[in-house]
Amino acid sequence: xxENRKIIIAVDGPAGSGKSSISKEVAKQLKLKYIDSGxxxxxxxxxxxxxxxxxxxxxxxxxxxxxxxFDQVFNEDGTCSTFLNERDISNxxxxxxxxxxxxxxxxxxxxxxxxxxxxxxxxxxxxxxxDGRDIGSVVFPDANIKIYLDASVDVRAVRRFExxxxxxxNVDIKxxxxxxxxxxxxxxxxxxxxxxxxxxxxxxxTSEMKKEDVIRKVCSIIKDYSM
Ligand code: C5P
Numbered sequence: 488x489x490e491n492r493k494i495i496i497a498v499d500g501p502a503g504s505g506k507s508s509i510s511k512e513v514a515k516q517l518k519l520k521y522i523d524s525g526x527x528x529x530x531x532x533x534x535x536x537x538x539x540x541x542x543x544x545x546x547x548x549x550x551x552x553x554x555x556x557f558d559q560v561f562n563e564d565g566t567c568s569t570f571l572n573e574r575d576i577s578n579x580x581x582x583x584x585x586x587x588x589x590x591x592x593x594x595x596x597x598x599x600x601x602x603x604x605x606x607x608x609x610x611x612x613x614x615x616x617x618d619g620r621d622i623g624s625v626v627f628p629d630a631n632i633k634i635y636l637d638a639s640v641d642v643r644a645v646r647r648f649e650x651x652x653x654x655x656x657n658v659d660i661k662x663x664x665x666x667x668x669x670x671x672x673x674x675x676x677x678x679x680x681x682x683x684x685x686x687x688x689x690x691x692x693t694s695e696m697k698k699e700d701v702i703r704k705v706c707s708i709i710k711d712y713s714m
Contacts, residue, residue: 496616496709497623501682502670503643505693505701506618507567511638512702515565516618518711522609524619526569527557527602529580532592534571536584542591549597556604581650583658586666590673599625599680620679623688632671634686634705634713642694643667655688 496519498654500506507523514521534555535542543551559569568577586649592598603626606617610625610627619626623633638646644664652657674682 493612493632494614494709494713495610495627495629496632496634497688498616498618498628498631498634498636498705499620499688500681501643501674502667503647503681504558504636504638504696505646506636508698508707509693509701510616510618511561511565511567512698512707513709514561515682515701517616520610521561521567522559522606522615522617523567523569524561524602524622526577526580527605527638528568528589528593528598529585530557530569530571530576531555531598531602532578532585532589533576535592536588541686542588545579546595548592548595549601552598552601559609579656582656583662583666589669593673593680594677595652596679603680613648617635620674620682624683624685625680630710633685634685634708635688635690636701637684637690637692638694640664640668640671649669663669 489526498506498510507525511521513519523589531548531552532542535548535551538551556572560568560570562568568575569580570576574675606622606626609615610617619628623630623635641664644660644667645665648658648660651663691701691704
C-alpha cells in the first residue's frame with residue numbers, strides 16, 4: 488500500500504473500544520505505519536508525574552516539556568514502542584495511575600498542540616493508520632478514511648481488565664468500569680479535541696463482534712478505498 492499514494496486512516500473512539508489492537512493488526516496486514524496518539528498523552532502524563540509527583544496545577548503544561556524528545560516505533564511483530572528521551576516507556580505508561588491523571592493533561596491546549604504537531608510530523612512520509620479521539624476531527628480533518636469504533640461500557644471494561652491481566656496487573660473490574668465511564672465524560676467534554684462521533688466517519692459498534700471480524704471489516708474498507 489505504501490508503494491502507491493500515501494493515505495491517512497483516522498480511527499477514533501472511546502477507551503477500550505479496540506482501536507489500538509485493531510489498528511495495529513490492520514497496519515501489519517496492509518503494511519501501513521501505525522501511530523498510537525494516546526501513547527503520547529500517556530508519555531507526557533508519565534513524565535510530569537515522574538518530575539512533579541502530581542500534575543502541576545498550571546496551564547500551558549507544554550512549558551515543562553521543552554527538553555523532552557518523543558519517538559515511536561511500529562515494530563515488525565505488530566507491537567508499538569514509545570520512547571521519551573530515548574528511554575522505552577511503553578510499559579510504564581499502561582498503568583491505572585496514568586489513566587487517573589491523564590484527563591488534566593489531555594485538557595491542556597498547549598499539550599494538544601504539541602502532540603498534534605508530533606503526530607503530523609510522524610505521518611509525513613508514510614501511509615498511516617492512527618488511533619485516538621480527535622484524529623479525524625482535528626489532527627487530520629482531511630484523512631482519506633475516518634472510522635469511529637465503539638462498544639458498550641461493560642464490554643470495554645472487560646477488555647481493559649483482560650489487558651491488565653495479561654500484563655500481570657491485578658485490578659478490580661468495578662474500578663475499571665468507573666474509570667472508563669469517567670474517561671468517556673472527560674474525553675467527550677473537553678473544550679478542544681473532544682471525542683465525538685462525526686457524520687463523515689464510518690461507525691462500527693464492536694460490542695457484539697469478534698476481533699477478527701472487526702479487522703476484516705476495516706481492511707476491506709481500506710482496500711475498497713484504495714482500488
Ligand atoms: O487511547 P488511550 O486510551 O491510550 O488514550 C489515553 C488518553 O489520552 C485518553 O483518555 C485521552 O485523555 C487522551 N487522548 C486524547 N486524544 C487523543 C488520544 C488520546 O486526548 N487523540
